[in-house]
Amino acid sequence: xxxxxxxxxxxxxxxxxxxxxxxxxxxxxxxxxxxxxxxxxxxxxxxxxxxxxxxxxxxxxxxxxxxxxxxxxxxxxxxxxxxxxxxxxxxxxxxxxxxxxxxxxxxxxxxxxxxxxxxxxxxxxxxxxxxxxxxxxxxxxxxxxxxxxxxxxxxxxxxxxxxxxxxxx
Amino acid sequence: xxxxxxxxxxxxxxxxxxxxxxxxxxxxxxxxxxxxxxxxxxxxxxxxxxxxxxxxxxxxxxxxxxxxxxxxxxxxxxxxxxxxxxxxxxxxxxxxxxxxxxxxxxxxxxxxxxxxxxxxxxxxxxxxxxxxxxxxxxxxxxxxxxxxxxxxxxxxxxxxxxxxxxxxxxxxxxxxxxxxxxxxxxxxxxxxxxxxxxxxxxxxxxxxxxxxxxxxxxxxxxxxxxxxxxxxxxxxxxxxxxxxxxxxxxxxxxxxxxxxxxxxxxxxxxxxxxxxxxxxxxxxx
Numbered sequence: 124x125x126x127x128x129x130x131x132x133x134x135x136x137x138x139x140x141x142x143x144x145x146x147x148x149x150x151x152x153x154x155x156x157x158x159x160x161x162x163x164x165x166x167x168x169x170x171x172x173x174x175x176x177x178x179x180x181x182x183x184x185x186x187x188x189x190x191x192x193x194x195x196x197x198x199x200x201x202x203x204x205x206x207x208x209x210x211x212x213x214x215x216x217x218x219x220x221x222x223x224x225x226x227x228x229x230x231x232x233x234x235x236x237x238x239x240x241x242x243x244x245x246x247x248x249x250x251x252x253x254x255x256x257x258x259x260x261x262x263x264x265x266x267x268x269x270x271x272x273x274x275x276x277x278x279x280x281x282x283x284x285x286x287x288x289x290x291x292x
Numbered sequence: 293x294x295x296x297x298x299x300x301x302x303x304x305x306x307x308x309x310x311x312x313x314x315x316x317x318x319x320x321x322x323x324x325x326x327x328x329x330x331x332x333x334x335x336x337x338x339x340x341x342x343x344x345x346x347x348x349x350x351x352x353x354x355x356x357x358x359x360x361x362x363x364x365x366x367x368x369x370x371x372x373x374x375x376x377x378x379x380x381x382x383x384x385x386x387x388x389x390x391x392x393x394x395x396x397x398x399x400x401x402x403x404x405x406x407x408x409x410x411x412x413x414x415x416x417x418x419x420x421x422x423x424x425x426x427x428x429x430x431x432x433x434x435x436x437x438x439x440x441x442x443x444x445x446x447x448x449x450x451x452x453x454x455x456x457x458x459x460x461x462x463x464x465x466x467x468x469x470x471x472x473x474x475x476x477x478x479x480x481x482x483x484x485x486x487x488x489x490x491x492x493x494x495x496x497x498x499x500x501x502x503x504x505x506x507x508x509x510x511x512x513x514x515x516x517x518x519x520x521x522x523x524x525x526x527x528x529x530x531x532x533x534x535x536x537x538x539x540x541x542x543x544x545x546x547x548x549x550x551x552x553x554x555x556x557x558x559x560x561x562x563x564x565x566x567x568x569x570x571x572x573x574x575x576x577x
Contacts (some may be wrong), residue, residue: 168332223331
């Protein structure tokens with residue numbers, strides 16, 4: 124399944140009312156849970172190939188930008204955050220070429236799934252959805268950077284929240 | 293001595309050579325990567341994927357597949373004991389060397405590494421495809437055993453090597469060797485409790501043997517590094533290790549196939565075993 128097909132499925136609301144995940148992310152999780160392993164892989168590849176969609180676009184402005192190369196990741200990752208009214212977030216992300224395919228896929232999934240989520244929702248987002256998306260076979264040594272982009276997204280949100288609190292106090 | 297003067301020059305093939313043998317029925321190209329989805333994004337035409345974790349490791353015991361499992365794997369990728377296997381992959385061929393080393397445990401004879409690996413092939417603009425080849429299954433005879441004693445070290449072997457003061461090569465990064473970090477640079481923590489190295493080990497990072505483009509250094513350069521400067525001898529009983537055995541497979545390949553060392557064991561338990569084991573000594577500089 125490719126991301127275009129997923130667009131068509133975007134309106135499918137398979138949302139558990141007790142879900143702790145933002146609606147967009149929940150839809151993606153539900154989709155992956157329903158897929159057999161081979162299709163899961165194909166869909167991950169499709170997401171990985173779409174990372175370019177989530178780079179900053181011409182004319183966009185951001186509240187915070189965090190571009191760095193950490194010890195825990197193979198290449199530079201840039202995270203760009205825009206927070207609009209109602210604390211709704213939008214992420215843009217740039218990835219260096221050495222970043223693993225699985226991490227690229229998770230980048231697209233998170234940017235798409237968290238579009239329009241609120242700052243508190245991102246900050247409280249548990250990471251236990253990752254194995255549901257990538258499947259048990261791909262959870263292994265040397266694939267843990269799949270969690271890295273989420274950590275960076277939560278990190279930039281934390282900085283934004285702390286600065287906002289400081290400004291308000 | 294030129295780059296042609298490797299001890300076993302037949303163990304390496306160039307991208308040009310492989311381009312000319314893409315459809316050779318006697319050749320099977322095998323991609324093995326760290327990036328678990330990389331093969332699916334595109335690979336050398338005709339290449340099959342051997343996944344280090346799914347295909348080479350036992351799924352319940354920290355060990356390799358058994359001879360029956362190997363015969364099944366070999367049959368599934370359509371090879372016979374006479375097939376020439378060309379391994380390549382990402383990360384400067386760490387995992388292709390690892391796969392070659394595991395296949396060596398089962399005695400497959402003709403195995404070679406694509407010099408420069410996946411990155412070089414792609415950098416040269418050579419073809420890649422997403423099409424997954426299907427080869428008719430073969431009947432690969434079940435090997436009589438696994439040659440652990442010939443090329444593999446277990447923890448007690450590494451401990452004996454350490455106590456005897458015999459050559460022990462730590463191929464991890466200097467920071468890991470010194471115990472300053474407990475993860476690989478550019479990787480998250482992988483669950484090691486202690487940092488440092490096996491007492492008596494010499495730090496010779498795997499990268500010492502590779503050029504920036506991932507190809508191997510010349511025979512001259514390798515001999516100068518390992519034999520002249522570091523005083524390792526081709527006849528010495530030598531043990532190499534890293535974290536889980538893949539970077540040390542790269543050095544194992546360099547020492548055995550390119551320099552002709554005769555008795556090198558890869559300690560695949562490596563630091564993820566040693567660094568976590570109760571009552572095993574570690575050293576920090």
